[in-house]
Every structure is written in C-alpha cells, then in structure tokens.
Amino acid sequence: MSFLAKRFTKPGAGQHFLATTVRQMSLVAKVLRYGEFGEPAKVLRLQEEPVPEPKDGEVLIRTLGAPINPADINTIQGKYPVKPSFPAVGGNECVGEVVAIGGGGSGGTSLKVGDRVVPFATGLGTWRSHAIYSAGQLMKVPAGIGVAEAATITVNPCTGYRMLKDFVSLKPGDTVIQNGANSACGQAIIQLCRAWNIECVGVVRDRPDFGQLKDYLKSLGAAEILTEEELRTTKLFRDGIFRKPKLALNCVGGKNALEMSRQLDQAGVMVTYGGMSREPVTVPTASLIFKDLRFVGFWMTRWTKENAASPARAEMFNELFGLIDRGALKAPAHEMIAFDQYISAVTNALNIQGFVGKKYIFNF
C-alpha cells in the first residue's frame, strides 16, 4: 500500500478536505489500457496519469482488488460480443474504497468516504488503481466483506445465483449437476447449493490431483464430484442415490454437456454459460421431443442490463452479502497479484487449464 493510499484511507478524513488534497497532491493513477484487440500481454499498456478531481455526482475510488476473468481476456482479444471503444481499460470487476466525493456529496449520493464499493454497471474498465465513476454506477458493500469476495461478487456468484433461481423451481433435496465444477463460477454454485440444501453434483476433467480437487470441492459443499469418465457410467441417479437433476449448468460443451443432458430428469433444463471445450452443445432429437429437455443460455451481462433497476437485483446482492457475511460463500480459490505484474498475470490466466482453477486478483 503506497503512502498516498494510506493518507486517503485515514479514518475521519472529511470529504472536502480529501477532494482538495487529491488535486493538491497530483494523485497518480496506474491504468491498464489497450488500443487494439490482441493477446493481452502484447496489447496492454500500463499507463500513469494524474487523477482529476471528481465532479458533482462523481466518486473517486481507490481500487483494492480487481480480478482477471475469462471474459476480460476474451474482450481484449476481440472475441467477446462486447466491443469497447479504444483506448479501453481492461477488467470488469473490482472492489474499491471511496476516497473522495465530487461536489462535497451534494450530488445526492448516500456513499461516504471510506465506504467499500463494487461496480453496479458492466464495462467500466476496472484495471486501474484509481477511478472516477458516477455514484449511480457503484454499489456499497457492507463492512466485513473481504476484498477477494467483494472483488469477485458481480460476475460469478451472481451468474450462479441467477442460473439456480431463474430456470427451474428447485426444492431442498433436488439435484443440480454442473460441469467445470472447479471453475470460479462452479465454486460459487456449489456453495449456493449448500446454502439452499440442494444437492450439487459436479463434473471435472480427470487430472493427477483429482482426489485433492474432489476433497476441496466437497469441502465447499459438493454432494459428489465425478470425472467426465465417471459421469458416463454413473449410477448415482439411476439408483436413486440422488434425485435425477432438474438442472444442468454447462460451461464446457461437447461430449461432456451431452453426457450431463443424459442424466437430466424429464423436462429438465440445461443452462449454458460457457464453452471451455470450444465444442458446441449436441442435442439428441429424442431428448427434445420425448424427454422434453430444454437448452438455454445465460449471460450475466444481459441480465444486468435488463434488470438494472429491478428489485430482484438488490435482493440478490443482499442475499449474497448475507451468505458471505456468515461464511457460507467464500471467494473462489485465488491468488492476489501485484498490478505491476500484469503481464505475468494475464499470460498465466490464459494458461491455467482454460481458467479452471485459481483466479488472479490484482491488488494495488
């Protein structure tokens, strides 16, 4: 933590004093920008620039943590449907601390200096040490929520939450099956299922450390963890150890998704939210017609846009914050990495088994 940062988090510092201080001290922000699509390690540039004073209705935050998500990499590569205008700032999630409020807070925001906030909007560009956002683009995070949990709450736990809530009606004792169970989203799904008394059966690729991974995911609350090969021959559902899944959550595609669909109960739903295998979802005709399976997709970015002002959104965050607060929802396995080490971070993020496993979170 830099000297400047320490100054700005000093307890009791007044808003107006801080806004003035920012200007006076010529606060320098580090920003990770790109001006063209390409491999992140090649196109990203770490730039330094003075932080302007926040205007009325704006809030200056100091970033405490900002993760590297698969979608962030894909966006920089130009492979994501969301195309930023250049120059663009990488990243889509963060947690920050309010260090100044423009116009002395006359803009009507209830945010206060010292509050922890996360973006309540997508595409803000969060890979920067400091940022000025509109107050309406930020949501206050309750005290007691850790940096890693807050920095990663708006994408994966929300994705898992919505997929578990919006497609089928799940009752305690019902089963959900998911592949990529060790992904960041998979880890959130396991924990949400545990909190709601839903049996979550996870599927992961076979690997040398499968036993260790299985133990870890079961410690999060998974009812069972299967390799892709075990999935093909499992009798867990046939023999009634678990109810046949009403819901399958798919971030892999290809044969793995097909095998999951075979385990689905009559009228079950497969929700696709990723495609790590880069293979499409194959749907046998009979499973559509006679088994009445439904295949749909979910994209958190769309949900957020369509529900920006919906009470469902506040309700979701309240429930997630509550779960985090009582220790029922932890951040995914992660490693904090210094912002300056961004080249190593974005390069390794691409190489960690297609994002299955550890998540990098920048600290500043």
Next chain:
Amino acid sequence: MSFLAKRFTKPGAGQHFLATTVRQMSLVAKVLRYGEFGEPAKVLRLQEEPVPEPKDGEVLIRTLGAPINPADINTIQGKYPVKPSFPAVGGNECVGEVVAIGGGGSGGTSLKVGDRVVPFATGLGTWRSHAIYSAGQLMKVPAGIGVAEAATITVNPCTGYRMLKDFVSLKPGDTVIQNGANSACGQAIIQLCRAWNIECVGVVRDRPDFGQLKDYLKSLGAAEILTEEELRTTKLFRDGIFRKPKLALNCVGGKNALEMSRQLDQAGVMVTYGGMSREPVTVPTASLIFKDLRFVGFWMTRWTKENAASPARAEMFNELFGLIDRGALKAPAHEMIAFDQYISAVTNALNIQGFVGKKYIFNF
C-alpha cells in the same frame, strides 16, 4: 364401400334398430394387428373378426379414413417411446361414422348415429374398418369437414397449431422459419401462418422437381421456399425482406437445423418435433449465451395427455374446424389407398423420401 356399410349409413336409421342389426347381421371388422415389433410389412396381419355389440357408454364406429403417419411406422418398429401391449392395432388417427350407440344412448353421450367422429385420445389403434370406443374417447366433427381433413386433424394440424401458439408470441408480419416444409405438418404450418398473417419461410431439400414443390407450397401460403443450400446464403432476413424469425420449427436436425438457428432473431426459439436426418441438433455455445436462443422440443402426444381436459384443447379444435370449413386449411397432399393394400401402403410410406411428400390414408 361395402353393402353392409351402406346399410348402416342409411339416413334416418334409429340407434336401437342399428345396434340390433349389427348383432343380427354378424358384422365383420377388418383389423390390422401386430404381435411383435418389426418392419410393418412383415409383422402386420390383416384379421377379420365379428364386431361385438357396443355396451352402455360405448360407440360403434365405421372407419372412413385412417392415415399412415411416421410415428405409426416407428411404433410398429418398436422405435417410438410409446410401446403398445400386444397384440396391438396399428394407427393413431382416423375419422369414423357412428353406426351404433351402446345401451341406446343411455350412457349420456351426445353423439348420434350418423355423426362423424375423430379419436379424442391417443393410442386407440385406428387401422380397422370398425371399432368400439368409449364415447368419451371420441370428438364429433362438424358436418362439412372432408374425410381426409378429419382423418388427419389430430396429429399434424394440432402439432403445428401448438408450436405456433405456445413458444413465442407471434404478431402479424412476424416470420416463422421451418424445415421439412413439405411434410404433412409443414403444409399445415404454412396454412396456419397464412390464416394468422404470419410470414412462413420454408426450407426443403433440393430435388429435381423443386420448382413444382415450391409453387405448391407457395399456393398453400408460404412466403418463401428455400433449398437447404439457399438457406445458407439467404439475405432475406439480413436485408429486411422479412423480419428475422422469432420461431424455427425443426423436423430435420443436423446442419439444416443449425443453419435455421443462424437466421433466428435474438432470443428466438427453435422447436424440434422431428429428426428426419437422424442427426442431432448442434447448438453453438455463443448462440445460447449471447444470442439467447432457446432449444426445446414438442410432442403432441404429451400435450394431449397433459391437456386432456383443458379448454385450450376444445378451443384449438374449434379454430381448426373453422379454418377447414372456410377452406383455409386443407389436408396434406395425400392418396387414399384401400385397406387391403396395406402392405404396399406401409412399405411405400417408408420409402417416400422419409415421409416428406404424399401421405397415405386408408379407406375401407
């Protein structure tokens, strides 16, 4: 038409007289039965048997027409999810004329001798010259509905009707795309779309007589007919000639279904009700996540079971009968074939380009 049949349709013949006459004259029914699964031409046996007198609550009908549907062939082959108990009677649709009512009609049915009826239940086994059904298993067909239209109303027009009504909200001017547009169901869908002012774009396999087929389907009301190859490069939707389809109806699968899904509008739905290509539906991950496409199936048999007593069912038949009555819905291209010629009929039904084209309807 046999001498006996003529006697029983004599206008003004009283119910009790007829019931008595049936018994006295030892009416002989011809029934097409099978006692094992296999190729229809091999396992079907045409049997003759005396027709018993209908009991109270039962109705004796003389069959006027009974079609050969793909599902009938698949059922006999043992390839259909509905498995009859043996010995079974083939067929699932027909139109018949009431020739006697058990107990003199004291069972409370409103049916009368001379009424035309269709089965209001599935799996009755309709390939027989005469049948006794419970009155509740029959639905009266309004006068003026032709034999071919009535004999084929419960499967294909109902399938088309439900698929157009139950998955997306279609407004006049909206577009529906369908493959297998020349199938019996496809022909019904084209006519329903015309009646409801929906643009129906049909896809068929290329063939020597494509021009003739296209003219025929356009005469039914198709907005446009494309070959599979034309579908791949069509600019009809890109250039705004038609609105992008909200709904795709798929009875083919494979590449054809994939190409249709590419033409679907954002949040469009593909309903699969057949798989003539015997290839599964391939769903690109991005079309699920970012384009929000949904892939579902439809099975008329299930709908009928789930909605046996629903007002939606009577409403559907009333609307379909009304359309037939005013000439807006005609039977699919068909050929009446004598019941005795069943071997030729079931053999050719399998060979007519996978059921695309002409439908056989038994007459008796």
